[in-house]
Amino acid sequence: MWEQAGIVVGALVTLAIFSLLYKDNPLYRFAESLLVGVSAGYYLVQYCFSAIYRKFYIPVIGEGDLWLLPGGILGLLILLRLSRRVQWMSRYAIAFYVAAWSGYLIPSVLQERILIQIRSTFPPSLAEASIWAVLGSLFLLVGVVSILVYFFFSAEHRGALGRISQVGITFLMVGFGASFGYTVMGRVSLLIGRFQYLFQDLPQALSF
Amino acid sequence: MVTQSGQGEQMGAGEQQDARQGPGQKTPRWTHEMLMNMDRRFIFVVIAIAVAAPLIFPLNLPVRSSREAEAYFNEMEKLQPGDEIIFSFDYEPDTMAELDPMSVATLRHAFRKDVRVLAQTTYAGGVGIAERILRQVAQEYDKVYGEDYVFFGYNPDYSATILRMGESIRSNYPTDHYHAPTDGIPLMKGVDCYDDIELLVTVTASALAEYWIIWAGGKYKQRIIAGNTAIQAVLIYPYYQAGQLAGFLGGLKGAAEYEKLIGVSGAGLLGMDAQSVAHLAIVCFIILGNIGFLIQKSRTKQTGGPRDSRQGG
Known part of the structure; x- marks a missing residue:
């Protein structure tokens, strides 16, 4: 019963949001405000339950794991940003977070996003792969080099450099085109999802 | 234009x-x-x-499967009954239309092969989605919570979550989402880190697949497959080409291809x-x-x- 009611409310709110496509109206604004309010409440509860209760209160108060206290204190320091007098103290917590994050990320990103990607740009030998795979890799190499030349700004793009950067622009345009195509597909998929909800889930819930 | x-x-x-x-x-x-x-x-x-x-x-227009979707399917197909996978619901309701069909199809494939699933989410908004899909697919295949699958819920800070699971899943999740101690869950016997996991599946609407690749894949050599929104798929190709990702699905089309490969029609093929x-x-x-x-x-x-x-x- 409640699930069915929820589906009906979901359908009504979907239609209210769609009404913006005609023009702005109070129904749309109500649905928008409802979404913001419900989301804020949901996320507040989730974050409090998952972070403060599960990750701090239970281990420290319930199990006496005092190693988590420094982390908790740093977390509280961030909240001091709300007061002008003591907001400077929040910088210690942010500095710690930035340092830890950089330590986590920089070596791993260098290895996984740069070194491995550079290595995989080079074509395999004919002994390892088919002629088509090698040609494909060569094509990829041309694209990478010409795009890198396009982004080289220390010399005027004339002569050979200009022609290579033109090739780079062509590769970039193809990349942007593919990206745009995928974006259109993604947006249409979202619409399909809503329509499946309206035409399939809703009648099912109402037992048509 | x-x-x-x-x-x-x-x-x-x-x-x-x-x-x-x-x-x-x-x-x-x-x-x-x-x-x-x-x-x-x-x-x-x-x-x-x-x-x-x-x-x-x-x-009923024809759907042809891509190389990436076939690689995703093959990775799942290689799993043996009793193997464990980590399934991360890394998305929220805004991208359900694209990603729910992937999650449903992947879990159907896993449960059909009697593969055991350790599910979690790195998004606060993913909790409800994960619970609904796990319950629905587990019912279809008569799977028992705690023996065939477990849900750890949402853990704040995805970077710490990904790294810590390489050391110990138990220390990352002392309890499951329903407050049951992880040590007491039958499925968790002999399972505690990436070394005990055959495959990691992330279904994501953000750059999270890249972070799984960087930390779980790079540091712990965990084998990974990913389901992505169409927009994100363009950024995932280089990782697949470099072999850092074993297979991936892109958008609703990817979900439809995978549904066709497992032979179970769902929202992907219908759309x-x-x-x-x-x-x-x-x-x-x-x-x-x-x-x-x-x-x-x-x-x-x-x-x-x-x-x-x-x-x-």
Whole structure:
């Protein structure tokens, strides 16, 4: 019963949001405000339950794991940003977070996003792969080099450099085109999802 | 290109045209002006019909599977009964339409092969999605919570979650989402880190697949497959090409391909007709817009006017 009611409310709110496509109206604004309010409440509860209760209160108060206290204190320091007098103290917590994050990320990103990607740009030998795979890799190499030349700004793009950067622009345009195509597909998929909800889930819930 | 201008802009363009032509000259204004300044509400209606009609009257257009989807399928197919996988629901309700079909199909494939699933989410908004899908698919295959699958819930800070699971899943999740101690869950016997996991599946709408690759894949050599939104798929190709990702699905099309490979029809395959017809409508609008642009360009060339109406009359 409640699930069915929820589906009906979901359908009504979907239609209210769609009404913006005609023009702005109070129904749309109500649905928008409802979404913001419900989301804020949901996320507040989730974050409090998952972070403060599960990750701090239970281990420290319930199990006496005092190693988590420094982390908790740093977390509280961030909240001091709300007061002008003591907001400077929040910088210690942010500095710690930035340092830890950089330590986590920089070596791993260098290895996984740069070194491995550079290595995989080079074509395999004919002994390892088919002629088509090698040609494909060569094509990829041309694209990478010409795009890198396009982004080289220390010399005027004339002569050979200009022609290579033109090739780079062509590769970039193809990349942007593919990206745009995928974006259109993604947006249409979202619409399909809503329509499946309206035409399939809703009648099912109402037992048509 | 078809502009998404409203009626106000149409009037502006028409007045500009009148000013150029002068009084007494009658020209077939409707041709390129209509194409160039189409009312966006007309476009919305056509797209709505293009999406709705195939959902009501399916066309059953063929779906061909891509190499990436086949690689994703093969990774799942290699799993043996009793193997464990980590399944991370790394998305929220805004991308459910694209990613729910992937999650459902992957769990169906896993449960059909009696593979055990350790589920979690790195998004607060993913909790409800994960619970609903796990319950639905587990019921379909008579799977028991705690023995065949477990849900750890949401853990704040994805970076710490990914790294810590390489050391100990138990220390990362002392309890499951329903407050049961992880040590007491039968499924968790002998399972505590990536070394004990055959495959990691992330279904994500963000760059999270990259972080799983960087930390779980790079540091702990965990084998990974990913389901991504269409927008994200473009950024995932380099990792697949480099072998850092064993397979991936891109958007609703990827979900449909995978559903076809496992032989179970779902929302992905059902949505493919609508996707194809909507794309056809969009391509038609692009062609019409460009025809209008070319006509306008040739006319302004003849009259010696500006090359583009967007530059002013």
